[in-house]
Amino acid sequence: MSTAPKALFCPTCRKVVLATNEDFPFCSDRCRILDLGKWASGDYKVSSPIQDPDLLEELARSSANRHPHSSEDSE
Template sequence: MSKALFCPICRKVVLATDEYFPFCSDRCRILDLGKWASGDYKISSPIQDPDDLEELARANAHRHPNSGDEE
């Protein structure tokens, strides 16, 4: 039995055995790629590691040593 999902672009039912899975067509695949390329989609998650947070803070302070001092 083949698994069915919805095309992420047009929401048509797509089977896992379909040629453009998980998309219903090449058109929807290209539209999705365009959204990634234009920045419409982003993968983001908060930084959980305290060491990484400290390293980012040091790097930002090094890049912008006078930030916050000027009015």
């Protein structure tokens, strides 16, 4: 009993792509490069909130260090 290769849609152009395609999950190198360009230009964003409390604390500290002159200092 053999199973057919899994097929998905190319995330860039929506063509059907088999899992055996060398550019999978993209249909071609062109679509892969277009997708990479969207990530690099900021068109795509990861929108889930940060759940790691240690990372949140570290981000807060680094933000405070970058902006040492807060509104409290300007009085």
